[in-house]
Amino acid sequence: MMKEKVRQLWERCFHDSPAFTDLYFRMRYSNEVNIAIPSGESVIAALQMLPYPMTFCGKTIDTSYISGACTHPDFRGKGVMRELLAESFGRMHTQGVLLSTLIPAEPWLFDYYTRSGYAPVFHVQTDIFTKDADSILTSDYSITITDSFDPQLYACFEQKMQHRPCCIQHTAEDFKVILADLRLSGGHIYLLHPMQQYDATAAMAFVYPDEPNGLLVGELLADSEEEARLLLQHICQMNGQTNLRLLCPVSKEREGEKLGMARIIDVHAVLQLFAATHPNIEWNLTITDEQLDVNNGYYYLNNGHCMKSAKRLTGSHLALTISELTTKILAPQHPYMSLMLN
Structure with a gap:
């Protein structure tokens, strides 16, 4: 019953497609991660606390990502969400969560969440990769494309992600959600394999359709810069693209754009x-x-x-x-x- 009430509130507050909403409530939502404020037969505010590991100071810590935070229009501006957030912080602390994270749905929400202790510390850099007309895929490598879960693929993904020293990680179950969202958007994972090493992956790219008629690389993981460029080059060639838009961690030379926020819980x-x-x-x-x-x-x-x-x-x-x-x-x-x- 609670799941249906939260979904009704979600559909009133957000403008996601029915297919995405189905995916979220099938694979991400559970009553255990949900916290809500009821009023009569309805729910007037709700959020989900999604668990994510994170590399931090040489360790892997527990974090909680705030998802689906929404308040019924009739109850906004009354402090309901701030009350709900404060309640969630207490629950997180009891559960041993060290950090809470979130991505504001609108730019003005950065200031709103700052009042509950969050800070805009997650940034992203947008690069443009341009195809080299003279480059070709050598016989030293092969390319495969997938959008299906495979334990070996996840193990490779996890191993490469763990090399990032201060980064949100993804469990195997969450990786399945990522793949379901990728399929829903019409995207794919492109994998670069060294020849004679068929069980090895030198680079992987999560590629989504991008407007207008382009492609967005939402994540790129590679053993070397040369192999990263080789994979991107081949993605361009396969899809008739001259450029790719690439999201990546910020470099020391660039500040990047604000993406997400964090709050210390313990x-x-x-x-x-x-x-x-x-x-x-x-x-x-x-x-x-x-x-x-x-x-x-x-x-x-x-x-x-x-x-x-x-x-x-x-x-x-x-x-x-x-x-x-x-x-x-x-x-x-x-x-x-x-x-x-x-």
């Missing part, structure tokens, strides 16, 4: 990990979190350790909101997310 646990990988840092912090009282307090980073205290120790302190702390910790690491259902 300050002490995050600062413990951060301190361990930055042993030379010495910080005295005063943290204020309006939604999660458990995070409020004084934190001291020294010699690779983090101590929390309810009492202020001597010395000057840097006072930060939870949003400011999230920016301070994550922004320099250039976190990245891709292949999300945004």
Whole structure:
């Protein structure tokens, strides 16, 4: 019953195709990840907390991605969603989640979510790949195209994604959702294989139709720049394209465009990990979190350790909101997310 009520609210608030809505509620939604505010026989606000692993400070941590956050039009502007977000943060903290992430559906929502402690730390860079007229696929490689799940394909994808040091990861079940969305959009995965190594993949590209009449590479993973270019070159040749639009992590030379936001859920646990990988840092912090009282307090980073205290120790302190702390910790690491259902 709850699933049907949440879907009715979703269909009222969003303008997704019936096919995408079917996919989401078949493969992504569950009552366990849902949190909602009922009113009579209806649901007036809801969101889903989708679990994603993330590489962070040399470890893999648990994060929770806010999806489908929506409020009935008759109840907007009354603080309902802020109440729901605060409730979700408490549940995340109890479950051992260290970070929450999301992708705002509209540009103005960046400011809205900042008031609940989020910070715009995920950026994306858009590059244009142009086909080299003289390049050809050598006999050293072969190309295959797929949109079907295969354990070996997922293992290769996971292994390549794990090399990114501060990046949202995808489980095998989530990879199946990515493939279902890829099929729905008319896209494919292109794979570059070294000859004589038929079970190996040197590069993979997730390719979607792009307006007008172009192609978008939503993710590109390769063992080398040369093999990445070779795969992109062949994608152009197969599809009669001169250019491809490519989404990729930001480089140090470019800031990129705002994509997503993060919020620290467990300050002490995050600062413990951060301190361990930055042993030379010495910080005295005063943290204020309006939604999660458990995070409020004084934190001291020294010699690779983090101590929390309810009492202020001597010395000057840097006072930060939870949003400011999230920016301070994550922004320099250039976190990245891709292949999300945004």
